[in-house]
Amino acid sequence: MEFQAIVDRLRALNAPGIVEVDEPRAPDKETKDKGRSGRPFVMIEPASLVDILHLCRDDERLQMEVLIDITASDPAVDDANLWILVELLSVKHRHRLALKALLPKANPVLPSATAIYRAAQWHERECAEMYGVTFEGHPDPRNILLPDDWVGHPMRKDYEFPTEYHGISCE
């Protein structure tokens, strides 16, 4: 299915929390809009992420069996939101879907998708340690790549690099 068809299907299923569709657009000189290239996303409410994933996996026409990726992006230091990006793949129908959710940096809490896709477990652990997103209901919320006692969330744009770690100078 093409992207538009997937979105229509989601809308037809009354998928909760769909905000809008973020599609690439051509640059417009009059409004000084630089445009956006790349791929389209479905913007969703972060709270309804789990429901939408459930829907995407179980609906027979979407049938997204594989969760490819869950990650976050910090667009800028002064941006109030983190972007949560979810990439889904349907092996049977051979289509993809990308979801995007804006999560306030002040309180980045997201329900965990582990119950739906086991693949989410490690992605969420990585996302949690790198961006400080709390995944509610995650069965094993330890650090995965960083040491257990690491302070801060390194992938955030406002992260300050430590000058020492356990007495070892990193300058």
Add this chain to the structure above:
Amino acid sequence: MVSASEYFGNVWKTLSTTWGGMKITGKYFLQKPIPVQYPDERLPIPDRYRGIHYLEQEKCINCLACARACPIDCIEMDAIRHGKELEWVTFTLDYQKCMFCELCVYPCPKDCIHMGTEYALVTYDRSELNYDLLSFKGMSRDARIRKKEAEEKKAAKDAAKATKAAKAAPAEEAPAEEEKGEEG
């Protein structure tokens, strides 16, 4: 439980596939080995090999394009311009950092930095890995003397200016000294 056919099938398969493998290994046992004995004989190195850099210094115009292209900032270069001539202060490449990506070679407008075929980077000390790529300092002796005189003159002038400035406003002393330090 395994059936009799499976039982003897297993025995047969084990022995026959073992013999099949032994035929292959035995074949290679009788063949001449492939490797070259490294220090005595060496494989030819292709022209495009990405080894230690070399610099065609006479062409270089100290434009910093390579240093800017470097992903890890391992190139440090500095030269003083005297008309058309350059007096090189430094052109070093830190091979502790360098990852031999060749990205420094492409942006060069004069096509003067290349990656050579030399690859042995064995030192007793890490600091020796900070290679100096300069082959000469780039000025004749006369020019150097002339330059030194000009520099001394300029330094004297600056010093005079600085003392004047220091007298006028003691607060400005610090930046003046810094300037001097840079020129020296």
Add this chain to the structure above:
Amino acid sequence: MTDLKQQHTPSIQPSSEEERILPSGEREFFFDVSTSDLEINMGPQHPATHGVMRVLLRTDGELVTGAQPHLGYLHRCAEKIGENVEWLQYLPYTDRYDYLSAMNNNLGYSLAVESLMPELEIPRRATLIRTICAELNRIASALIAYGTYGLDIGAFTPFFYAFREREWIQALFEKICGARLTYSFIRIGGVFNDAPPGWLKEVGMFCDVFEEKWREYYDLLVENHLFVMRTKDIGIISEEMAYDFGLTGPMLRGSGVDFDLRRDMPYMDYKEIWDAGVYQIPLGRGEKGTTGDCWDRFYVRVQEMMESIKIVRYCLEVIEAGPVIGDVPKVIKVPPGEGYVGIENPRGELGHYVHSDGGKIAVRCRVRAPSFVNLAVLEDLMPGTLLADSVAIIGSTDIVVGETDR
């Protein structure tokens, strides 16, 4: 899986001396032996962990009752570096997460960045050279998988045979780009260099020789009964499990799922090659044991080498002279946008999510590493196997620790 300590259940519950009176009136004493499972640290420096990975094993004798992978020993902040260097400057870093298939990483990153640059046109020759290099690199990577898997199982010699051919591939890469492992060859807009004269012919020669040698690999290891006995019915990943864990690449195909990004979501010229009927997708069919066992995954990797050879041969036929790089400035500025491109790496889907705000530097450069995802399945596969099987299972996931940790 939660912490191993919490799950810890001794196989025999310790108890004090117990006195029982049998029906016959005799007294019987029981001295229950208090046993507990042994926790073993496999790694970070262990021959079978393929790098610096640590697996905490809980064993009851030879039986593994629990396993927990610990990552991060090779974490080099690749994604953070991507947010700090220019677009083209990040290219050498992509070589370094999956160092066994650097060409494919270059390709994945370049395609992701190119997806944000709609005006950029990639010349056909560049695409074909990219395909040749990516497929040759896939062979080289599969050769490592073949060799090291033999090593894990205890067969030493296949490793050297595999390296012999891999050396040739590396020499080919050395001729075209000057490096043997970290190529930085496929770049945004095309490739760095055109193939040197005679190079394509040598690739053809390599294909001829490789087909012969491949038969030997097959007889020496894949068909060897001892090897089959070691790998069949071990580490079975069912189709549902593969979906659940998000497995891709040979791990997914080993479970019998017919899915290959090259065919099903074609990038570059793979659609054309598939339409020409050049290659097939090898699948695990449970020929020796159960579908989705270690042997199936290994078999898929070995078969894929031959399919790659076919693709290379096709590319050599259709390649023509022409430019090898599109119109790319020296300092690349990528128009604002976000894109995700997943390509078929030798280990699965290598995805790059790139986010540009129109500047010289990426806002976010996410790498979806196949090894990282494929490794997660270990926790479920290991319990109930023998210690030697756990090594076979780790080997069959074919991870590159540089990629799991990035």
Add this chain to the structure above:
Amino acid sequence: MSFLALVQDTITKDNVMGTPHDGGNFVTELLAKIRPEWLPEWMFILTAVGIAVGFIVAMVSVIAMWSVWMERKVSGHIQCRYGPMYAGGWHGWAQTLADGVKLLLKEDMIPKGADRALFWLAPAIVLAGIFGALAAMPLSYDWYFARMDLGVFTILALGSTTTIGVVMAGWASNSKWSLYGAMREAAQVVAYEIPLGVSLLCPLMTLGTFSLLDASREQATLFGWDCGMGWAVFTNPFNMAAFVIFWIAALAETKRAPFDLPEAESELVAGFLTEYSGIRWSFFFMEEYAAMFLMSVVGAVFFFGGFETPLTALMRAADLEGGVLYNLVCFGTLVLKAFAGVFLMMWLRWTLPRVRIDQVMTMGYKYLTPLALLCVLLTAVWEYVRYLVVG
């Protein structure tokens, strides 16, 4: 003096097991010729013991050094490479010597948590077992340390005492990997002693003797013709099957790949050797290679004619029997046959993947043992028929 008397009895009357024989130990025989009048008896005995022990130690060292070099060259050439090429000049012949010197000079390390006494003792026990077993090996028809009627039993019994050393080493190292290696070794050796012994019964029945010397002599005649080719594998087809079983069991006994589970470098790091280093580590390797050689000797003697080839038959026909040249040829024949066996072991090692522990057990108990028993039965039938026909 009671101990010395025992030693004297052992050496001079060579009745370690079974009945006394004519002739004596070749060391004492040689020494008796040059013994000065004034040398007291006990000194003579001590010297003889010393020389014999020195000879065996030298033999183990030479076998181990040659085998290690051979292994490296064989594995190298099988894997399309050269192996050692520099030390000593010609094809790196002195590589093992150089390695030995290096190992001697290495720091002697004992882990902190190790059981020091056992850790120290384990290599000694391993070596003692193999020395004892080698003493039972005849070098030629007239050259032997002890003429034993039950020589093959002595070799098998003393050869398997090395297991005790290996288990000791694994336990004493106080490392989990070492412990695994030791347990595997114990399980494996117990499983494979049975098929090893049972498969050897087939040639023993064919030849009708337990003595290595007699077994060799038995195989000189083929259909009553002294051609040196009456090898057990030729006279009875089931001996060939028995040899395959014997060989697989011997691989397991000597912990060679594909049965190198006790050290299994990809699973157990290095198994029972994990904590060993330096010269202690090399003792285990000396044992391994000496055991390989010994198993090959047993295989050569009981299946492939021992000292017998057409050459020895020819020399007998030329009435050279008993001379130094004849004995040298016999010795050379045995050593060549044994090293052919060692080569076969290496060839197998560099071809096959390792077997899993449960498969080792399955193979030992479910495949080799019944098949070996079947072989014994069939051999017995064959021999009986042969007895009826040939007489």
